[in-house]
Amino acid sequence: MTPPSTGTQGQPPAAALRREGPRKLSRPIVRGKFLHVGGQKFFLKGVTYGPFASQDNGCEYHDAPTVQADFAQIAACGFNTVRTYTVPPRWLLDIAQQHGLRVMVGLPWEQHVAFLADRKLARGIVRRVREMVKPVAGHPAILAWTVGNEIPATIVRWHGAAAVEKFIHRLYRAVKREDPRGLVTYVNFPTTEYLRLPFLDFVSFNVYLESPDKLTTYLAKLQSHAGDRPLVMAELGLDSMRNSEEKQAEALVWQSRCAFENGCAGLFVFSWTDEWFRGGMEITDWAFGLTTRDRQPKPALAAVSEVFSHLPFAGERDWPRVSVLVCTYNGSRTIRDCCDGLRAVTYPNYEVIVVDDGSNDGVGDMAAEYGYRVIRQANAGLSNARNTALNAAAGEIVVYLDDDARPDPHWLHYIAHTFMTSNHAAVGGPNIAPPGDGPIADCVANAPGGPIHVLISDTIAEHIPGCNFAVRRDCLLDIGGFDAKFRIAGDDVDVCWRLQERGWTVGFAHAAMVWHHRRNSVKAYLRQQKNYGRAESMLEKKWPWKYNAAGHVPWQGRIYSRGNLASFERRRGHIYQGVWGSAPFQSLYQSPPGIISTLPLMPEWYLVIAALAVLSVIGTWWPPLLPAIPLLILALSAPVVQAVMGAMRAEFINPPASYIDLLDKYLVAGLLHFLQPMMRFWGRLRGGLHPLRPRGTTGMALPIPRKAIVWHETWSAPEQHLEMIEERMEKSGAAVRRGGEWDDWDLRISGGLLGGSRLRMAVEEHGQGRQQLRFAIWPTWSAVGWIIIVALMALAGLAAWDHAWVACGILGTGAVGLSFKALREAAASIGAMRAAVKDKQVADHE
Numbered sequence: 001m002t003p004p005s006t007g008t009q010g011q012p013p014a015a016a017l018r019r020e021g022p023r024k025l026s027r028p029i030v031r032g033k034f035l036h037v038g039g040q041k042f043f044l045k046g047v048t049y050g051p052f053a054s055q056d057n058g059c060e061y062h063d064a065p066t067v068q069a070d071f072a073q074i075a076a077c078g079f080n081t082v083r084t085y086t087v088p089p090r091w092l093l094d095i096a097q098q099h100g101l102r103v104m105v106g107l108p109w110e111q112h113v114a115f116l117a118d119r120k121l122a123r124g125i126v127r128r129v130r131e132m133v134k135p136v137a138g139h140p141a142i143l144a145w146t147v148g149n150e151i152p153a154t155i156v157r158w159h160g161a162a163a164v165e166k167f168i169h170r171l172y173r174a175v176k177r178e179d180p181r182g183l184v185t186y187v188n189f190p191t192t193e194y195l196r197l198p199f200l201d202f203v204s205f206n207v208y209l210e211s212p213d214k215l216t217t218y219l220a221k222l223q224s225h226a227g228d229r230p231l232v233m234a235e236l237g238l239d240s241m242r243n244s245e246e247k248q249a250e251a252l253v254w255q256s257r258c259a260f261e262n263g264c265a266g267l268f269v270f271s272w273t274d275e276w277f278r279g280g281m282e283i284t285d286w287a288f289g290l291t292t293r294d295r296q297p298k299p300a301l302a303a304v305s306e307v308f309s310h311l312p313f314a315g316e317r318d319w320p321r322v323s324v325l326v327c328t329y330n331g332s333r334t335i336r337d338c339c340d341g342l343r344a345v346t347y348p349n350y351e352v353i354v355v356d357d358g359s360n361d362g363v364g365d366m367a368a369e370y371g372y373r374v375i376r377q378a379n380a381g382l383s384n385a386r387n388t389a390l391n392a393a394a395g396e397i398v399v400y401l402d403d404d405a406r407p408d409p410h411w412l413h414y415i416a417h418t419f420m421t422s423n424h425a426a427v428g429g430p431n432i433a434p435p436g437d438g439p440i441a442d443c444v445a446n447a448p449g450g451p452i453h454v455l456i457s458d459t460i461a462e463h464i465p466g467c468n469f470a471v472r473r474d475c476l477l478d479i480g481g482f483d484a485k486f487r488i489a490g491d492d493v494d495v496c497w498r499l500q501e502r503g504w505t506v507g508f509a510h511a512a513m514v515w516h517h518r519r520n521s522v523k524a525y526l527r528q529q530k531n532y533g534r535a536e537s538m539l540e541k542k543w544p545w546k547y548n549a550a551g552h553v554p555w556q557g558r559i560y561s562r563g564n565l566a567s568f569e570r571r572r573g574h575i576y577q578g579v580w581g582s583a584p585f586q587s588l589y590q591s592p593p594g595i596i597s598t599l600p601l602m603p604e605w606y607l608v609i610a611a612l613a614v615l616s617v618i619g620t621w622w623p624p625l626l627p628a629i630p631l632l633i634l635a636l637s638a639p640v641v642q643a644v645m646g647a648m649r650a651e652f653i654n655p656p657a658s659y660i661d662l663l664d665k666y667l668v669a670g671l672l673h674f675l676q677p678m679m680r681f682w683g684r685l686r687g688g689l690h691p692l693r694p695r696g697t698t699g700m701a702l703p704i705p706r707k708a709i710v711w712h713e714t715w716s717a718p719e720q721h722l723e724m725i726e727e728r729m730e731k732s733g734a735a736v737r738r739g740g741e742w743d744d745w746d747l748r749i750s751g752g753l754l755g756g757s758r759l760r761m762a763v764e765e766h767g768q769g770r771q772q773l774r775f776a777i778w779p780t781w782s783a784v785g786w787i788i789i790v791a792l793m794a795l796a797g798l799a800a801w802d803h804a805w806v807a808c809g810i811l812g813t814g815a816v817g818l819s820f821k822a823l824r825e826a827a828a829s830i831g832a833m834r835a836a837v838k839d840k841q842v843a844d845h846e
Contacts (some may be wrong), residue, residue, distance in 0.1 A: 005310045023100050025140040027181055028795045030201050032408070032432045033230055033513050034265045035183075041409060044143070044232055044266020045308040046081035046104065047074060047290065050088075053277045060277070061088055067095050070295070074272065075099040078308040079302060081143055083234065087132045092582040095139040102105025102143035104185075104234075104268070107132055107175070111151045116159045137179035144183035146234075147171040149205060153191040157577065161195060169199055187234040190218075190584060193225070198651075202226075202265065206235035212254050219262040221459035223510035227560070228432050230265035235269035235683060240298060241287040249299040253307055260312040261417055263511025269304055313413055320419065322350040322412055323395030323473070324384075327385035334517055339370045340516070341406030347413055353392055357385040363403070381487030382466075393473060402467035404430060404517040414512035415470045425504035426471040426496065428453055429512030435653045437517055443665055444518040444525045448648035449532060449670035451516065452510060458555040461508040462500075463555070466492035467835035468514045475504060489670045491534030497543060526674060533683020542687050544735040549753040549782075551689050560780045586587055606681055614810070622799050622807035643673035653734060654782075691753045692821065699831035703755070703823055706779040706830065708837050713720065715769035721748055722761060728836040734829065749832055751825030754785035754818065759833050777833045779826040789818045 051060035056079045061084075074082060082096065085106040096103050109115070109125045116122055123388040133145065147168060156164045172184050184200040189206065197203075222231055236255045237744055240248040252269060259267045274289035276282070290301040307314075308834055323522070324342060328335060333470045334649040335354075342352050352372040356364035358379025368374045377388060390398060401407060411429070418427045433445035442449070451465035469492055471832070479498045482491045496506055519525040540547045548554055612632040619625035647670035652662075684690060712721075728746055729736045737752045745758040757779050764772040792815035799808035 011232070016093050022625065023097055024557020025097055025100070025102065027140060028102070028143055028183060030230060031182065031435075032228060033226075033263060033430065033511055034408070035081060035202070035230055040100050042080075042266075043260070043311050044081045044268070045079050045311070046266060046268035046756065047079050047601065048235065048268050048271040049074075049082040051084070051086050051277055052275055053282060054124045059089060059779060060086055061092055064091055065830075066097065067092055069355070070272065071095050071099045071101055071297070073291075075101055078305045079441055081266070081268070082272070083146075085149065087136065090136050090139065091347070093136060093139045097141040098792070099138075101141065104143045104146060105136075106146045106149060106187075107171070111148055112155065114155060114158055116163055122167065126170055126174050129171050129196070130178050133178040133182075134174050137182065142179075142182060143177050144185055144201065144664055145179070146187050146204065147175060147183055149187040149234075150189045151192060153577075156192050158743055161192075163284050165170055165197060168195075168197055172199055175628045185234075193222075198227075200229070202230040202232055204234040206270075207233060208235070208237065208252065210238070212258055215255065215258050216262060217458075219259065219264065220510065223263055223457065224458045226510075228430060231263065232265050233267035235270040236267055239286045239287045239288050240300070241285070245298045245300065249303040250299050253303045256304060256307040257314065260307075263312075263414060263509070271301075296656065301812070312410055319393040319416055320415075321398055322347065322397045322416060322470075323389075323393035323398055324352045324401055324412070325355070325386065325389035325393060326352065326359060326367070326383060326401050326403055327355045327389060328359060328363050328367070329357045329358045329382075329385075330363060330402035332359075332363040332366060334358055334404040335363050335366050337517075338401065338403050339367055339372065341408075342372075342401075343370060344409050345407055345412055346409050347411075347416070350412055351394060352387050355385040355389045357381070359769070363796050376638075381484060382489075382586050383482035383486045383491045384484045386491065387481040387484065390473070390474065391474060396473055398473050398476065399470040400466055400468075401514065402516065405467050406515040406517075407514050408515075408738030411512050412635040413512060414509045418512070419470070419472070420510040422459075422507055422656075423505070424460075425475040425499045425502075426464065426469065427507040427509055428461055428470065428513070429468050429509045429514065430749055431468050431514050431516035432467060433518050433653060438520055439654070439661070439665055440516045440522065440525075440653050440668065441520045442654050443650070443672060444520075445653065445669040446646075446669050447525065447676060448646070449529050449676050450518065452559055454555050454557040454559050455508055459549060460498075460505055461506045462557040463496050463814055464492055464506055464508065467516050468512070469495075470512075471495070475502075478502070484537060486535060488531045488535060490532075490539050493535075512823075522668070522672070526675060529676050530683035530686075533680040533685075534687045535683075536680075537684050537689035541733075544733055545730060547735065549750050549756075550691050551684065551693070558747070566820035605639065606625055606678060614645070616812055618807045622797065622804035625795070625807065636671045639677065643670040646670065646673035649670070663816065694752060694825070694828065699835055700824075700827045701831040702836050703757075703779040703826035703830050705776070706834065708775040708777070708834070710773040710837065712771040712773060713769070715771060718761065718763050721763070721773060725759070725836045729832055732832050732835065734832045747833075748780070749829035751827075751829035752821065753825075754782045754822035755824070755826030755829065756780045757826060757829040757833055759837075775837050777837075781822060781826065785818065785822055789815050792818070 028037045028042055029034045030036075035044065048516050049061075050063055054060050055062065071082075080100065081102045081104060083104040083106070086108050087105055088103065093103060107129050109129065110121065115125060129147065136142065148171065151164060168186050172186075173345060175182060176182050185200050185202050185204045186195075186197055186206045187206055188195060188197075189205060193205075203222070205222055207215070207218065207222075209218060219231075236252070236259065238248045238251040238255075243251075256269070269290060271288050271290070273291045273293060273295060274287040275293045276288075289298070290304065291297050324337060326342075327333075331338075352370075354364065354367040354372050354374045356367070356374060356376045358377065364374045364376055373392070375388060375392060379387070386400060389400075397416065399412065399415060415427050415429065418424065431451055433441065451467050453464050456461040456462050476495070479495070479502065483494050486494060499506060519528055536551075540551065546553055609632065612628050612635050615628035616632050619628055647666045650666065650669045652665055681690075726736055726738070729747070729749060737750070738749045739745045739747065745760045747759045748756060749758075750756045757777060760773040760776045764774065766772060792811050796812035796815060797806045799805075799811060
C-alpha cells in the first residue's frame with residue numbers, strides 16, 4: 001500500500017494565510033476525567049473533516065483557500081477541534097493554528113486486513129506510523145494522535161484480543177518516541193468494546209445510538225470502562241438523507257447534550273460537510289454533514305453551535321440549593337487548596353460551611369479568609385462534626401468534601417444533575433490523586449486500602465467514600481445522621497448501609513470528580529490503614545451480618561481502586577461476541593478473583609504464616625513436621641510476590657526524572673503493598689475483628705438438631721414470620737443470612753469460623769386464619785475446620801507413638817482448643833435461634 005501523506009504535499013499560497021500570524025496554542029494535557037489547556041479545563045467541541053478526493057499533488061484536503069474558508073467557518077460556529085482520518089500537511093495545521101483550532105490526527109494503516117499474520121507487515125506498520133508522525137510532531141495545533149479507528153471485530157477475533165491490544169500498545173510507544181508530549185488515543189466502537197487499553201491517554205469511542213435512554217446507559221458503561229481517564233465521543237451523528245435535516249438537528253442536540261451531561265470530555269460531530277471520500281470513491285448515498293457539499297449550512301450547524309455555547313449543561317435550569325460541608329481537624333496543610341477549589345466551582349446555588357473540630361493549627365481562620373461560614377467546636381470526632389454541619393445546612397442536598405480534596409469546577413453540576421434525573425438518596429463521584437504531591441503520595445495512590453467506591457452497576461453504587469459524598473438532606477436526617485461512634489473512619493460505610501436498609505439507592509456520577517491528596521509519608525499511610533482496620537471492627541459489631549466468618553465484607557459490586565489490582569490471577573474473563581461474532585455490542589465479563597488469588601492479600605494470611613511457624617518450631621522436636629518449613633517459606637513469599645506484582649502495575653502520576661527515581665518509586669510502592677495488610681490486621685485485632693472472634697451471639701444451647709412449634713391465632717404471610725425472627729436475631733447481635741433460591745433452609749447464623757446453625761420453617765394452615773409454625777434448627781460445621789482438627793489429632797497421635805511428647809501436647813492442645821471453639825460457636829448460634837423462636841412465641845401470645 002502507498003503510505004498516506006505526511007505533510008509535504010502542496011504549499012498554501014501566501015494570500016491564503018491570515019496576516020496576523022498564528023495564534024499561540026498550548027499543548028493539552030490530561031488531568032483526571034478531563035483535558036486541560038493552559039491550566040483551564042478544555043472541552044472538545046469538535047467536528048470531523050475529510051478526507052476528500054486527492055488533488056494532483058496527493059493532498060486529501062483540497063487547497064489552502066478551501067481549508068482557510070472551512071476552518072474560518074468552523075471556528076466562527078464555536079468549534080475548537082477538528083478530527084482528520086489521515087495525517088494532514090503542515091500548512092493545514094498552520095491554518096488550524098491561525099483559527100485557534102486543534103486537530104486530532106488519524107494515523108491510517110492496514111487495519112482491515114489480518115495485519116498480524118505477516119510479521120513484516122506488522123513491522124512496516126509500526127515504522128510507517130513513526131514516519132507519519134515525525135514531519136509534524138510537536139506542532140502546537142495537534143490535539144492528539146489516533147493510532148487506529150475501529151479495527152473490525154472479525155480481525156480482532158481472528159488475532160485474539162490480547163494480541164491486538166499488544167500491537168496497539170506498540171503503535172502507542174512508536175508515536176510517543178516521535179512526539180513524547182503528544183496525547184495518544186485509539187478510536188474504538190461497540191463491536192470491540194472489550195479491548196483493554198489502559199496505556200492510552202484518553203478513551204475514544206464512535207457511538208451511533210438514536211435513543212436518549214440507550215445513549216445515556218451506554219455512556220455510563222463507557223465511563224466505567226474509562227475509569228479515571230477522559231472519555232471522548234470520537235463520532236456522533238445522523239444521516240439527513242435517510243432522515244430529514246430537521247431530525248438531524250434535533251438528534252444532534254440531544255446527542256451532544258447527553259454526551260456532555262454524562263461527563264464526556266468532548267465530542268466530534270460526524271461530519272463537517274456531506275462531501276466525503278473513502279475507499280477510492282466519493283460517498284454519495286449519505287449526508288451526515290453539518291453543511292452540504294457546497295458548504296451551505298444545515299439546521300444542525302446552528303443547533304450544535306448553540307449546545308456548544310453552554311457547556312457542560314444548558315444555561316437555563318432551576319438548580320437545587322446545595323450545601324458543601326467541610327469538616328476539618330488540623331487540616332491547615334491542605335485547607336487552602338480545598339477552599340481555592342470551592343471558590344472556582346461554577347455552580348450557581350451553593351453555600352460552604354466549614355466545621356473546625358477542635359483544631360489547634362489555625363485551620364478555621366484560614367477558611368474564614370475565604371468568606372465561608374466557619375463553625376468551631378471542641379474535638380468530638382468526624383461523625384459528630386458532620387452532624388454539626390448537617391444541622392447548620394440550608395440546602396436540600398448536602399455534599400461532604402474532605403479538607404484535603406479539591407473539587408473540579410463543574411463538580412456540583414454533575415452531582416445535582418444526577419439527583420435531578422434519578423431517585424438516588426446519595427451520590428458519589430471519583431476521587432483522584434492529583435499530580436505534584438511528591439513521590440511518596442504518588443506511591444500511596446497506587447497502594448491498597450485507599451478511598452474506594454464499589455459499583456453494583458455503571459450508575460448504582462454499593463459504597464461511596466466520604467471524601468466526595470452527596471446526600472439528600474431529608475434522607476440523611478431521616479436515618480439520624482452519622483453515627484458519632486465513628487470518630488475517624490467507617491462513618492461513610494455505615495450511612496450507605498443505613499440508606500440502603502431503607503430501600504433507597506446510592507448513585508455514582510462518573511464526572512463529579514475531586515482531586516484527593518493522598519498521605520505524603522509512609523508513616524501517615526500506615527497509621528491510616530491501622531485506623532481503617534479499627535473502623536472495620538466497629539462496623540462489624542454494628543453490622544455483624546454484613547461480615548463473613550473470616551471478618552470481611554463480601555461486596556456484591558466491583559471495587560474500583562488503583563491499589564487493589566495485585567493478584568496471582570489475571571483473568572481476561574469471557575467476551576460476549578454473539579453467534580459468529582455478530583453481536584453489535586461485545587462486552588467483557590469477568591468473574592471476581594478466586595480465593596487462591598485473594599487469600600494472600602487478606603490480613604488473615606499472617607495467621608496462616610503464624611500457624612506454619614508454630615508447626616516449623618514443633619518440627620525441631622519431631623522431624624515429621626519439618627516439611628512445614630518449606631510451606632512457611634512459600635507462605636512468606638506469597639505477600640512478597642503480591643507486593644512485587646502490585647508495584648509493577650503501578651501507574652505513577654508524575655513521570656520519574658530518571659531510572660533511579662523510577663526504581664525508588666517501585667520499591668516504595670512494593671513496600672506499601674507488603675505492609676498494608678499487616679497494619680490493617682493490627683487495627684482489626686485491636687478492635688477484636690479476627691477469624692477466631694465470637695460472632696456476637698449470647699446464650700448457649702446444646703448443639704444438636706431441635707424442633708419447635710409455634711401457634712399463631714392470626715394469619716401472616718410466611719415471609720413476615722421469617723422477617724420477624726430475622727429481626728430478633730439481628731437485635732441479639734447475631735450474623736444472620738437469608739437462604740438463597742437454591743437453598744433448602746431459610747435463615748442461617750454464623751457463630752464463627754468453625755460452627756453455626758440453620759433454620760427451616762413450615763407453615764400449617766388450620767382455618768379461620770390460624771396457623772401452626774414448625775421450625776427445624778440444626779448445627780452446621782465448617783468442613784475445612786474439622787479437617788484441620790482431625791489432622792491435628794492424627795498428628796498428635798503419631799507424635800505420641802514416637803514418644804515426642806512436647807509435639808504431642810502442642811498439637812493435641814490445638815486440636816482440643818479448635819474442637820471446643822467449634823462446639824461453642826454452634827451452641828451459641830443454636831441458642832440465638834431458639835431465643836428468637838421463643839421470643840416470637842411470647843409475642844404471638846401477647
